[in-house]
Amino acid sequence: MIKNSFHSQDNKEIIPYQLYCPACDCSLEDHYTIKCPIHLHLVQSKYFTPHFLNRKWSGIWKYTHWLPIKKPGFGDSGPVTYQSEQLARELNLKRLYVSFNGYWPEQQAFVKSCTFKEYEALVTFQRLEDHNLKGIYLASAGNTARAFAQVAQGVNKRSILFVPETSLSNLWTIDQNNSNIVLVTLNSQSDYTDAIQLASHFSDIEGYVPEGGARNVARRDGMSTVMYDHVARFDRLPDHYFQGIGSGTGAIAAWEGAKRFITLGNYGNTLPQLHLGQNHPYDPIVHAWQQKIRNFDLEMLVENPREKIHSISATMLSNRTPPYSIPGGLFDALVETQGEMYSASNNEVNTAVKLFMETEEIDIVPEAGVALASLIQAIETHKIHNEDTILLNITGGGFTRLQEDYSIHPISPTFHYKNLEDIKEIKNLF
Ligand SMILES: *Cc1c(COP(=O)(O)O)cnc(C)c1O
Ligand SMILES: [Zn+2]
Numbered sequence: 001m002i003k004n005s006f007h008s009q010d011n012k013e014i015i016p017y018q019l020y021c022p023a024c025d026c027s028l029e030d031h032y033t034i035k036c037p038i039h040l041h042l043v044q045s046k047y048f049t050p051h052f053l054n055r056k057w058s059g060i061w062k063y064t065h066w067l068p069i070k071k072p073g074f075g076d077s078g079p080v081t082y083q084s085e086q087l088a089r090e091l092n093l094k095r096l097y098v099s100f101n102g103y104w105p106e107q108q109a110f111v112k113s114c115t116f117k118e119y120e121a122l123v124t125f126q127r128l129e130d131h132n133l134k135g136i137y138l139a140s141a142g143n144t145a146r147a148f149a150q151v152a153q154g155v156n157k158r159s160i161l162f163v164p165e166t167s168l169s170n171l172w173t174i175d176q177n178n179s180n181i182v183l184v185t186l187n188s189q190s191d192y193t194d195a196i197q198l199a200s201h202f203s204d205i206e207g208y209v210p211e212g213g214a215r216n217v218a219r220r221d222g223m224s225t226v227m228y229d230h231v232a233r234f235d236r237l238p239d240h241y242f243q244g245i246g247s248g249t250g251a252i253a254a255w256e257g258a259k260r261f262i263t264l265g266n267y268g269n270t271l272p273q274l275h276l277g278q279n280h281p282y283d284p285i286v287h288a289w290q291q292k293i294r295n296f297d298l299e300m301l302v303e304n305p306r307e308k309i310h311s312i313s314a315t316m317l318s319n320r321t322p323p324y325s326i327p328g329g330l331f332d333a334l335v336e337t338q339g340e341m342y343s344a345s346n347n348e349v350n351t352a353v354k355l356f357m358e359t360e361e362i363d364i365v366p367e368a369g370v371a372l373a374s375l376i377q378a379i380e381t382h383k384i385h386n387e388d389t390i391l392l393n394i395t396g397g398g399f400t401r402l403q404e405d406y407s408i409h410p411i412s413p414t415f416h417y418k419n420l421e422d423i424k425e426i427k428n429l430f
Helices: 059-066 086-091 117-130 143-155 165-170 192-202 217-234 249-264 284-291 305-309 330-337 346-360 366-380 399-405 420-427
Strands: 017-021 026-028 044-047 080-083 095-100 135-139 158-164 181-186 208-210 240-244 273-279 340-344 389-394
Touching: 044 217, 059 117, 059 217, 080 217, 086 095, 086 346, 086 366, 095 217, 117 135, 117 143, 117 217, 135 143, 135 192, 143 158, 143 165, 143 181, 158 165, 158 192, 165 181, 181 192, 192 208, 192 420, 217 249, 217 389, 240 249, 240 366, 249 273, 249 330, 273 284, 273 330, 273 366, 284 330, 284 340, 340 346, 340 366, 346 366, 366 389
Parallel strands: 095 389, 135 158, 135 208, 158 181, 240 273, 240 389, 273 340
Antiparallel strands: 017 026, 017 044, 080 095
């Protein structure tokens, strides 16, 4: 018997899943569980139906049967996968598929926070709902916070966000009312990792849980929908998957998503090869993978990481503590898929963003430019063949397009964090 199955009231369907720790080969009950009590290995989710697709729901909810939730949640945003013509012709590729994650209503793409982080937020909030939790707290350099802010208004749950002051320009929603959002800023010398450290002080607040980062199965499987959508549309796995990465959580999710299809048996035995890019000069994962060892020591991989983080244009790719070494994490994903890492300069990123705009006629974020710049490098260095099936993850785009249809409302900071003495006061804001 599967413990987590139940009848949802809204949909009268049983949607079973199970959390699973590969290290002890055991199942775990889901109480918004983000860790095995014994092992470091990333907890994974298992699904019990081959029917991953249900077209009666929209956006990512089409894949509810392969998400760690009990019923579909709020909204209609999800990946849109299509075969590229113009860009493919420009690059001389026969089978280039774009996963567009952003706002592009002409292509049925309705991600109003304009990045795939919204899927993490949507699935995570539904998971909170399933477990009767009030809200979530998390640290972010911008896009994750924006996605959780945008969705918090829709689902009526609270988001407590810890964000470096320098990322404030990334924080907006299309709603005027931001009553479910508490925004705590950190000073301009701090970065994303400092924000993570601050967030770690709030684990004792009733009804609130830490978002969990890469450990949160809702976050990872929410991003697996990029792979699900490719298979739903083209009935096969791609040979290659391209993405710009900071933590690599999206790439882990693509790998895990692909493995679910291989387990089914009708999709062959070959995993898509991961081709992941970072923005030079902040490219620690590129250097870590060159050494082909699990160890990840940031100071050994890049000199003056904080300085370098401030000089990249794809600012979302600036994680200092990626889930690289952790069992079931990025190192394992790269090993299993015989992955490749690329480093793209700001110039290359710029060129890629422009090329996409000229060929596909929609604006994309620099992080997606890193993915395209990596694809261009892979072509030039013959890492792929022009007949191969390629899935290019455009992780964010359509911000310019969005502003034709909506007005953007900046989120005002609730509290500015100065030192540890402020923590008590911040707790009162939950
Ligand atoms: C967060 C983010 C990424 C990187 O995703 P990870 O897989 O978590 O490293 C890429 N593009 C955009 C637009 C993002 O917001
Ligand atoms: Zn375990």
